[in-house]
Amino acid sequence: MFIIKRFCDVGGYCCPAESGDFLPDPPTCGKTPAVPRIMNGKEVQLNSLPWMALLIYQNRKTLWRYSTTMCAGSLINSRYVLTAAHCLYPAGDYIKSVRLGEHDTSTNPDTVVLSNGGRKTAPPYLEVNVEDVVRHHNFYEHEKIYINDIALLRLELPVRYTREIRPICLLPDYHFANNYFENSSLRIAGWGASHIQSNKVLLSGNVKGLNPSECQKLHFRRDIHICAGGQDGTDTCKGDSGGPLMATMGTSYNEFVYLAGITSYGSSECGWRPGVYTSTIKFIDWIKTKIKP
Structure with a gap:
């Protein structure tokens, strides 16, 4: 059983409890500060997806440290980022840190031009070293x-929640255990490839949840996967792996974003065939048993 602790002021700034052994509930999680290769994706409002995490890699031999748009993740509490297991160990490299509060990878801090001609500048991004990685013990790959x-990435230090950095909510399994989000409007996000080149800015797009039968050619498994996208050229693509498949629930001030899935794999024809996502609901017990203070 998890004890939920949070300390929030009237301005919406929340400080997490010192331990990281809980999964926060709304309004600590899933609240965006703004009114709310991804194909046909649009640039998101600055820091409007405050749980997005960019994974930073380091080469084992040369110790060269670099940022890449290869994989992303989602902050789920003050100490953990949830991502895809296949993102953990690219050839010769490993995840050194995660970057939170990022928007445009080519600038720091990020500045955007508003519709009225003014400018908005976000605080500098926060980069936190990864202390430990926990990959699912039954993860395996066969022909992509x-x-x-x-997988879980445990951060070296707990992060303080701000308007720009806060966790996404996880769905309770007892409400959505058999939910494939068929015909639901879902949202995807990432810094991955759009058309033929990678993106420097965070992109987001809407996709529709599909009936599992529509993904059988992708070796979809009902017990662990969600199938979505492929309509109107909108889909996750190379570089979006590990990023969130998001479901929004509620209305107005009681609207919160939940992590329905983790971008896993799909067709090489990005944008026109469905993508397959790891269902977080199916792994909620695994997540709870693996996170620690």
Whole structure:
């Protein structure tokens, strides 16, 4: 059983409890500060997806440290980022840190031009070293098909929640255990490839949840996957791996964003065929048993 602790002021700034052994509830999680390769994706409002995490890699031999748009993740509490297991160990490299509060990877801090001609500048991004990685013990790959594609990144230090950095909510399994989000409007996000080149800015797009039968050619498994996208050229693509498949629930001030899935794999024809996502609902017990203070 998890004890939920949070300390929020009237301005919406929340400080997490010192331990990271809980999964926060709304309004600590899932609240965006703004009114709310991804194909046909649009640039998101500055820091409007405050749980997005960019993974930073380091080469084992040269110790060269670099940022890449290869993989992303989602902050789920003050100490943990949830991502795809296949993102953990690219050839010769490992995840050194995660970057939170990022928008445009080519600038720091990020500044955007508003519709009225003014400018908005965000605080500098926060980069936190990864202390430990926990990959699902039954993860495996076969011809670019990933099974049990889920992993936790434990941060070296707990992060303080701000308007620009805060966790996404996780769905309670007892409400959505058999939910494939069929015909639901879902949202995807990432810094991955759009058309033929990678993106420096965070992009987001809407996709529709599909009936599992529509994804059988992608070796979809009902017990661990969600199938979505492929309509109107909108889909996750190379570089979006590990990023969130998001479901928005509620209305107005009681509207919160939940992590329905983790971008796993799909067709090489980005944008026109469905993508397959690891269902977080199916792994909620695994997540709870693996996170620690």
